[in-house]
Amino acid sequence: MSNFSPGFHGRTHRFEGRLPPGQYPTESFPVLSAGPTPHVPTEDWSFTVTAEQGRARRWDWEEMMSLPQEEVTVDIHCVTRWSKFDTVWRGVSVDTFLDGVETTADFAVAHGEGGYTTNLPLEDLRGGKAWLVHTYDGFPLSPEHGGPVRLLVPHLYFWKSAKWVTGLSLTLQDEPGFWEAAGYHNYGDPWREQRAWSD
Amino acid sequence: MSAWHSARLVGRREQSRTGRTLLFDVPGWPGHLAGQHVDVRLSADDGYRAVRSYSLAAPARGTGIELGVQTVPGGEVSPYLAHELPVGAEVEVRGPLGGWFVWRPGQEDPVLLVAGGCGIVPLMGMVRSHRLEGSRAPMRLVYSVRDPGQVWYREELTTGTGAAAASRILYTRQAPPGSSRPPGHIGAGDLLPPEGAGRLPVLCFVCGPTGFVEHAAGLLSAAGHAPDRIRTERFG
Ligand SMILES: Cc1cc2nc3c(=O)[nH]c(=O)nc-3n(C[C@H](O)[C@H](O)[C@H](O)COP(=O)(O)OP(=O)(O)OC[C@H]3O[C@@H](n4cnc5c(N)ncnc54)[C@H](O)[C@@H]3O)c2cc1C
Numbered sequence: 495m496s497n498f499s500p501g502f503h504g505r506t507h508r509f510e511g512r513l514p515p516g517q518y519p520t521e522s523f524p525v526l527s528a529g530p531t532p533h534v535p536t537e538d539w540s541f542t543v544t545a546e547q548g549r550a551r552r553w554d555w556e557e558m559m560s561l562p563q564e565e566v567t568v569d570i571h572c573v574t575r576w577s578k579f580d581t582v583w584r585g586v587s588v589d590t591f592l593d594g595v596e597t598t599a600d601f602a603v604a605h606g607e608g609g610y611t612t613n614l615p616l617e618d619l620r621g622g623k624a625w626l627v628h629t630y631d632g633f634p635l636s637p638e639h640g641g642p643v644r645l646l647v648p649h650l651y652f653w654k655s656a657k658w659v660t661g662l663s664l665t666l667q668d669e670p671g672f673w674e675a676a677g678y679h680n681y682g683d684p685w686r687e688q689r690a691w692s693d
Numbered sequence: 694m695s696a697w698h699s700a701r702l703v704g705r706r707e708q709s710r711t712g713r714t715l716l717f718d719v720p721g722w723p724g725h726l727a728g729q730h731v732d733v734r735l736s737a738d739d740g741y742r743a744v745r746s747y748s749l750a751a752p753a754r755g756t757g758i759e760l761g762v763q764t765v766p767g768g769e770v771s772p773y774l775a776h777e778l779p780v781g782a783e784v785e786v787r788g789p790l791g792g793w794f795v796w797r798p799g800q801e802d803p804v805l806l807v808a809g810g811c812g813i814v815p816l817m818g819m820v821r822s823h824r825l826e827g828s829r830a831p832m833r834l835v836y837s838v839r840d841p842g843q844v845w846y847r848e849e850l851t852t853g854t855g856a857a858a859a860s861r862i863l864y865t866r867q868a869p870p871g872s873s874r875p876p877g878h879i880g881a882g883d884l885l886p887p888e889g890a891g892r893l894p895v896l897c898f899v900c901g902p903t904g905f906v907e908h909a910a911g912l913l914s915a916a917g918h919a920p921d922r923i924r925t926e927r928f929g
Contacts, residue, residue: 498699499735499784502773504743516732516744518769522929525903528793529923530910575732575744608920638907677792690790 512569513577514684520576525638528672532607532658536642541626542661545597553591558626558643562587566625568648570655573686581647585627588619591662599664603671604645607658612671613680614647614654614666623649626659651682651689697785698722702778703757708845711764712811713775714750717786722756725749725789727796727822728815728898728926731760732798734785735770745770745773748815748900748926749789753821758786761845763811765929776866794898794926798826803890806834806858807909809901812928813845816900832858833887837879837905840867858881879905881912894919900926925927 508521536555539631544550552559565584571577602616618624624647628635635641640657647654653673674680687693704716730748751759762775778784796804796819804823806816812838824831831839838844841864852858863883864876886895897918899909906927 497775497783499737499778500782501779502735502737502779504735504737504741505769516742518743518745524929525927527925529920529925531907532920573738574746613728638903657730673793674751679789 497571503514513580514571515687516689517575517577517684522579523578523639524572524574524576525639526572526574526653527657528610529608531637534607534642534658539642539660541591541643541659543591543595544661544663545595546599546666548647549596551591551595555642558586558628561590564625566646566648568646570589570648570652572652573663573678573682573689577684582631583625583627584629585625585643585646587622588624588626588645588662589622591626592620595664597664599666601668603663603665603666603669604654604656604659605661605663606640606644606656607693610656610658610672611664611669612654612656613669614650615668615681619662620646625648631634632667649683651679651684653678697787699783699806700733700758700786701783702780705780709763709843710762711775712843712845713762714845715760715762715774715778717758717760717784719756719758719786722753722758723756723789724753727752727798727819728794729789729791730815731786731788731790733770733774734787735773736785743770746790747774748818750814750817750821752818752825757817761811761814761817794900794924796822796896796898798828800824800896801830802894802896803831803887804833805884805886805895805897805913806832807884807897807899807901807913808834808836809879809905809909810838810843811845812899812901812905812926814900815926816898817846818848819898820860822856831887831889833885834858834860835863835879835883836860837863837865837901837909839865841869875923879909879912879914884909884912884916894922897923898925899923900928902929903927 542552627646645656645659700717700719706714747760750761
């Protein structure tokens with residue numbers, strides 16, 4: 495018997511196995527952002543992949559939409575402790591953007607409108623594990639959830655899924671991004687509960 | 694930072710019908726900055742655990758910390774904390790957490806705090822830290838609530854016991870008798886910089902439910918505040 499919180503019973507046991515440690519399931523879709531929500535018209539949106547030698551490739555909205563599209567259904571996990579099951583997205587695999595990009599980089603930094611950055615091992619963006627998405631639940635992705643286009647990397651905490659994504663820089667060195675520099679974990683695996691630096 | 698501390702509930706105070714101040718004693722508490730939060734962990738007898746984040750409402754008093762919990766109807770954790778956890782019993786806390794939505798007393802930039810509902814909690818932490826440190830940074834709090842029964846920290850905010858931060862309460866549904874402002878959502882005219890800010894760039898902190906934060910941060914952006922000077926925290 496625990497000595498803590500006498501009389502507390504809880505109510506979400508049934509999700510064990512699907513819910514990473516310390517998370518709770520939510521039906522709503524809460525928002526985590528550091529500042530105001532930018533509103534980026536699709537005509538102004540573009541996405542640039544820059545390799546470590548500085549060579550860059552750019553796609554505008556129409557070019558992105560003409561790439562092969564995929565629909566993915568995944569569970570997502572936010573470091574603020576909510577998880578949402580079976581979220582449905584539509585977009586383009588990051589593999590498609592990296593196809594033909596010459597690089598020996600081990601790391602990547604995703605850039606979002608307004609200066610947001612987040613870093614990941616490049617390997618975590620390859621192999622069908624990450625997408626650029628523009629549609630959520632059948633509707634255009636709304637600005638507060640990162641529309642018109644956000645990154646989706648469902649196997650890591652959701653702050654890695656940069657909102658309003660505008661680019662990816664491939665880097666030889668690992669460069670901590672915005673939340674990572676402010677105390678969040680550098681990698682952010684929800685199943686190992688990597689929330690903060692010291693976890 | 695990642696260690697769990699046991700925290701004993703030493704006091705509970707009513708802030709509104711559904712909001713409570715909770716005072717905990719946390720042996721070994723390392724201190725914190727205004728705006729930071731803790732994770733609170735509850736354990737059931739069968740080993741099941743639930744964790745939620747709650748903001749720190751005041752500077753630490755030794756090993757004493759203060760939280761403010763608003764009951765979410767049907768919620769797993771908030772109704773238990775606000776109404777059931779017995780005084781003298783323990784929960785676990787981890788923290789302090791958060792390195793971005795923080796105000797440091799040494800900062801001299803003018804500060805505009807914008808709270809919606811229980812988003813007041815971390816901002817009250819900033820108002821109190823500002824006062825405790827005798828900061829000269831111009832600071833202004835704009836606090837939006839549904840009706841007069843929802844105002845937390847009323848005495849402290851309205852009688853101005855040595856408060857150096859000016860505060861203004863806005864009502865969205867029902868204003869107290871004699872109010873000059875009709876009830877309504879926060880507007881651009883409600884978000885003026887603090888007195889004494891002159892032309893200095895203001896640091897803005899916005900906290901509350903997502904809809905409120907979207908709206909208020911949008912108004913601040915439109916009023917010309919740079920996006921990196923508008924720090925937000927969304928509670929749900
Ligand atoms: C950094 C941070 C700081 C926070 N600080 C505070 C604080 O100082 N005081 C405080 O009272 N809360 C605060 N919160 C919110 C708090 O962590 C919980 O989300 C809240 O208490 C609800 O938890 P619950 O277990 O009672 O409800 P749950 O069981 O999690 O949720 C019940 C239902 O209500 C919905 N819901 C959850 N949270 C909210 C919400 N906030 N508003 C409306 N609906 C909701 C859920 O989607 C669900 O449908 C903070 C959150 C974060 C991320």
